[in-house]
Structure formats: C-alpha cells, structure tokens
Amino acid sequence: MPRKQPTEEELERRKIVGVNAETVTDVTSTDFPGNWPGEDYAWDIKKIIRDTKIEFHQNEPAEASFSLIGVDASIANAFRRIMIADIPTIAIEKVFIDNNTSVIQDEVLAHRLGLIPFTGGREGLDNFMRWLPKPKDNEPIESTYFDYNTISLELRVTCTHNPNAAEDEKDPRKLYNHAHVYAKDIVFMPVGRQVKYFAGENAIRPVNPDILIAKLRPGQQIDLSMIMHKGVGSDHAKFSPVATASYRLLPTITILRPILGRDAENFAKCFPQGVIRLEKVTKAEAAREGSGYEGHASELKAVVVNPMLDTVSRECLRHDEFKEKVKLGRERDHFIFNIESTGQWESDAIFLASIAHLKEKARKLEQQVVDMVR
Amino acid sequence: MSREQYQIPTGSQQTFTGGAGNTAATTSREFDTGIMYYTCGDCAARVPLEKGAGIRCQKCGARVLYKERTKRMVQFEAR
Numbered sequence: 001m002p003r004k005q006p007t008e009e010e011l012e013r014r015k016i017v018g019v020n021a022e023t024v025t026d027v028t029s030t031d032f033p034g035n036w037p038g039e040d041y042a043w044d045i046k047k048i049i050r051d052t053k054i055e056f057h058q059n060e061p062a063e064a065s066f067s068l069i070g071v072d073a074s075i076a077n078a079f080r081r082i083m084i085a086d087i088p089t090i091a092i093e094k095v096f097i098d099n100n101t102s103v104i105q106d107e108v109l110a111h112r113l114g115l116i117p118f119t120g121g122r123e124g125l126d127n128f129m130r131w132l133p134k135p136k137d138n139e140p141i142e143s144t145y146f147d148y149n150t151i152s153l154e155l156r157v158t159c160t161h162n163p164n165a166a167e168d169e170k171d172p173r174k175l176y177n178h179a180h181v182y183a184k185d186i187v188f189m190p191v192g193r194q195v196k197y198f199a200g201e202n203a204i205r206p207v208n209p210d211i212l213i214a215k216l217r218p219g220q221q222i223d224l225s226m227i228m229h230k231g232v233g234s235d236h237a238k239f240s241p242v243a244t245a246s247y248r249l250l251p252t253i254t255i256l257r258p259i260l261g262r263d264a265e266n267f268a269k270c271f272p273q274g275v276i277r278l279e280k281v282t283k284a285e286a287a288r289e290g291s292g293y294e295g296h297a298s299e300l301k302a303v304v305v306n307p308m309l310d311t312v313s314r315e316c317l318r319h320d321e322f323k324e325k326v327k328l329g330r331e332r333d334h335f336i337f338n339i340e341s342t343g344q345w346e347s348d349a350i351f352l353a354s355i356a357h358l359k360e361k362a363r364k365l366e367q368q369v370v371d372m373v374r
Numbered sequence: 375m376s377r378e379q380y381q382i383p384t385g386s387q388q389t390f391t392g393g394a395g396n397t398a399a400t401t402s403r404e405f406d407t408g409i410m411y412y413t414c415g416d417c418a419a420r421v422p423l424e425k426g427a428g429i430r431c432q433k434c435g436a437r438v439l440y441k442e443r444t445k446r447m448v449q450f451e452a453r
Contacts, residue, residue, distance in 0.1 A: 088389060092452045106450055114452025219418060226452070236453055 006039065016252060019328040021317040029072060029332055056348075057308075057336075064347035067250070068335045076247055076335040082354040083245040085234040089344045090118060090129060090151060090204075092226045092238075099223040102181075104214045113155075113226060114238050116183050116211055117342040121202025125344070128197045132229045147192030151204055151228040154187045157215035158223075176218055184209035186226075204228070207343025241350050243340040249330035251310040255302060257325045258292040264302040267326075270316035277305045308336065412439035 006014075018025035033041045051070040058065040095110040102109070119125075132149045136143050158328070159178045172179040183206035190198055198204050200220055214222060216348070233240030259267045259279070268276040278300040286297035312330070316322050341347040385421050409422045414431040415438030424441070430437055 095450045095452050097450065098449045099443065106448060110450035110452045238452070 004038075005287070015332050016329040017249065017332050019251075019312060019314065019330060021314060026332075032209065034291050056110070059348050062341055062343065063348050064337075064339045064341075065353070066348075066351075067335050068247070068337060070333050071335070072333070074335075078349065079354045080245050080247060080337075080356055083242050083350050083359050084240055086232055086357055087241045087341065087345070087350055087353050088131075088230050088232050089239050089241045089342070090120075090125065090228045091236075092116065092118075092153065093229045094227050095224055096226070097224040099221050101220045102214045102222055103220075109214060109222070109224075112213055114236075116186075116213075117207045117344060117359075118204055119207045119344045120198050120204040124197030124202060124245070129230055147194050149229060150191075151194065152189040152191060153204070153226040153228065154189055154224070155181070155185060155213075155226065156187075156223050157181050157185055157216065158221045159218050161218045166177055172215075172217075173179050176216070178216060180215055181213045181222060182209060183211035183213060185213075189225075241291065241342060241345045241373070242340050242347075244287070245337070245350070247335040247337045247341050249332060250334035251307045251312045252329040252331060253304045253307050253310065254327040254329070255304060255325065256327055259302040259322065259325055260293075260296055260299050263321050264300045266319070267302045267316060267322060270313075270319070270322075272309050272311055274306050275304065275310045277303050279303050411442055413442060414438075415440055 014030055017027055030036065031041050035041065043344060048070075054066055055069070056064070056066040068079075077112050092114045095113055097106050097110070103108040104112075114232050115171065128148055129151075130149050133144045135144045157175050157178050162175055162177050165175045169175045178185075186206060188198070188204045190203075216222070233238035253271075258281075264278055268278060270276075281293045281296050281301050283297050285291055285293040286295065288294075312328065314328060315325055337351070339347045339350055341350060345353070387397075397422040405415045409424055412423055413419075414421050414436055416432065416436035417431065419431060419433045421433075421439055424428070429439055431439065
C-alpha cells in the first residue's frame with residue numbers, strides 16, 4: 001500500500017537529536033531500509049553523492065576544521081579512527097646511548113626522544129620511505145635496515161662553563177654552553193639515496209625546534225644516536241599524525257516563542273558570544289496577529305545567528321523564564337571535524353589520506369568476500 | 375661478547391690480556407695492580423683507585439666515590 005512520503009519538515013525533524021536539561025533523545029539514526037513503512041532507504045550511490053557535502057571552515061597546515069554533512073556516524077567515526085591510528089608517520093624508534101651523564105634517566109630520555117614529531121620532504125616520506133620488514137627468525141634485526149626504511153639521527157651535546165659570561169650571571173643558558181638540550185640539536189645523518197630525497201629544506205628535522213629534551217650542567221654529557229622508522233598510531237601514539245582528530249554534531253537552537261526585552265539580553269548571555277544576536281522587533285512583525293510580537297514594536301528580541309559556535313552548555317534550560325520558549329538539539333548527520341596536525345602532514349592531507357585508506361580497506365574486504373564465495 | 379671476555383675499561387688495559395690464557399696466579403697479580411676510576415661525590419674529580427687502597431678522593435679527601443657509567447653502548451626502545 002503506497003503511503004504518503006514525509007515532508008521536508010518531517011525529514012529535518014528526524015535528523016535532530018534532542019538535548020534536554022537532563023536527558024538526550026533520538027540518538028540513533030532512522031534512515032535505514034524497513035524502518036519507516038513505505039519509505040525507500042535502499043543504498044544508492046547517486047543519492048549519497050548528491051547528499052554528502054564537505055565544507056571547510058578553516059584550513060591551515062597545523063589545524064583544519066570542516067563540516068562533513070549527510071553521512072552516518074559510522075562513516076564519520078571511521079575517518080576519525082583512521083586518522084588517529086592508521087595514517088603512517090616516521091618517529092624515533094630505537095635509541096643507542098653511548099653516554100648520558102645528565103640527571104634524566106636513559107629510559108626517560110629515550111621515551112622523550114620518541115615523542116618528538118619530525119618532518120621532512122613529502123616526496124621522500126610518501127614515495128621513498130617504506131615499512132621496515134620483520135627480520136627472519138635467525139637474522140639480527142638490523143639485517144633489514146636499508147636507506148628506504150631507516151633514518152639515522154645523532155644527538156651529541158656536552159655542557160661546559162661559558163668563560164665569557166658576566167660574573168653575576170644567574171641564567172644557566174648564558175652561564176654555561178649547552179645548558180638546555182633542544183630538539184634542534186638533533187642532527188640528521190642521511191644515508192644512501194636519502195641524500196637526494198632529504199636534501200636542503202627537505203631534510204628530516206623536528207617540527208618544533210624548541211622542544212626541550214634535557215637540562216645539563218657543566219661536565220654532563222649526552223651522546224647518543226637514534227634510528228627512525230615508519231609506523232602507525234595503533235602501534236604507538238608517537239606515530240599518530242594528529243594531535244587531535246575529533247568531531248561534534250552541529251548544535252541547533254530553536255526559539256519556539258519570542259524572547260523579548262530583558263529576557264532576550266539574559267538569553268544571549270546563556271550562550272557563547274556570537275551565537276545569539278539582539279534585534280529590534282519591526283513594525284511589520286508587531287502588526288502581525290498571532291506572531292507573539294503584538295505591541296512589542298522596537299523592543300529587542302533574541303535571534304539565533306550562528307549555532308555552530310555554541311558549546312551546548314544547556315545553561316538556558318536552567319532558567320524558568322525560557323521554559324517552553326526554546327528547544328536545543330543537534331543535527332545527527334552534520335559532523336564538525338577538527339584536526340590538528342603534529343606537523344609531518346598538512347592537516348587537510350590527513351583527512352584525504354584517511355579517505356584513501358578507507359577506500360583501500362573496502363577494496364580489500366570486497367576481494368576477500370569474493371574469495372570466500374568462490 | 376660473553377661476560378668472561380669483558381675487559382674493565384680503565385687506563386691500565388694493557389695488563390689485561392683477556393680471560394682465556396691467564397693462569398690464576400697472574401690474574402690475581404693483575405688485580406693487585408689494576409686501577410679503577412671512580413667519580414668523587416664532592417668535587418666530581420676522576421679518582422683512580424688501586425685494589426685495597428683507601429676509599430678516599432686524592433683531591434678533596436671526600437669518602438664518597440661513585441662508580442663510573444659503563445663505556446658500552448646501551449640500547450633503548452623509544453616507547
């Protein structure tokens with residue numbers, strides 16, 4: 001039996017997650033086959049292409065923010081997880097300490113070195129650097145070390161007195177030479193074809209040269225070499241290309257009945273700046289019967305201008321004067337992503353790589369299903 | 375390198391010829407003359423100590439001496 005297709009309004013309403021003072025309603029999506037009688041939610045690539053949108057709000061090398069609209073939470077979450085755990089970067093993996101007389105212990109020093117984010121020429125990192133293969137059982141680990149999977153670094157610092165320092169100098173950085181060991185003191189030792197791929201400004205270098213590694217006093221010494229490999233975040237967080245990769249749903253604020261005058265000012269204070277604007281009630285609005293503005297011409301009313309800035313603090317639901325006047329919610333298929341890169345990748349490139357990675361995973365799964373049926 | 379082959383890294387290494395060929399008598403004599411270096415806990419000077427010598431810094435007379443760090447490379451995982 002054919003049924004009436006839902007109106008646009010009804011479809012919009014179904015997308016909203018209700019946010020009440022103490023509870024959250026309608027958290028699960030309902031747009032799947034068989035849920036709504038007479039409505040077709042069969043998988044359709046044309047519909048997906050038509051409905052899916054990406055809008056960038058901010059796109060800088062270190063941080064990107066964009067909206068992914070019209071996809072299911074499972075897809076958005078897959079991208080987030082892939083960005084955190086499956087996009088490869090290079091990081092220090094082994095530390096060979098010849099001497100360390102600083103106060104920081106060998107283990108702690110090695111751990112700190114591992115967490116320093118490095119970067120280098122994209123061409124070399126993407127196309128030249130490969131995974132480190134596992135050595136055969138009876139072979140030593142270094143039998144698989146080659147120029148295309150291992151990068152050598154050195155850190156050799158000795159702290160000495162500075163004879164030119166002023167007599168009453170208190171700052172250890174001026175009183176001594178190399179009192180602070182920074183990430184910029186790490187020296188890249190290119191091997192083989194790395195000379196070509198990581199030459200000049202493409203050299204392997206710390207993203208933030210001023211990361212403090214250790215503090216020394218005269219006579220203390222750090223003397224070590226390190227090797228880097230390619231790895232993924234699921235192995236260790238130091239390989240993750242993102243500092244944060246998160247999403248939130250777009251908040252919605254619906255004013256059901258007019259909020260006017262003093263109430264409007266208080267209402268605006270319940271939200272972060274820029275979410276609510278105060279506007280004057282026009283004569284036309286005041287003249288309209290049943291609008292709720294009758295007799296309030298040129299008074300201030302609250303208008304929602306930018307719900308994206310809202311933190312959904314729900315402060316407005318705590319006050320009795322706004323009861324039954326406002327409805328808070330979130331759009332279930334509007335994901336506002338925020339990606340902060342650690343510096344090895346451009347932040348938007350991480351998202352593009354995650355799409356490619358999901359595609360590759362799907363392709364592999366398809367092949368396995370085909371093999372299973374055969 | 376096995377533990378027996380290990381040579382104590384001091385300035386007087388020529389007196390050690392490795393473990394295998396040595397008789398018990400020569401080994402004990404070499405230990406008599408073997409010098410170990412320590413670090414003074416007070417003045418941080420390098421203090422050579424013979425076996426049986428008093429544990430005392432020749433420079434400042436402090437009685438606290440520290441063992442030196444191994445000269446061998448130590449490998450760590452950066453995790």
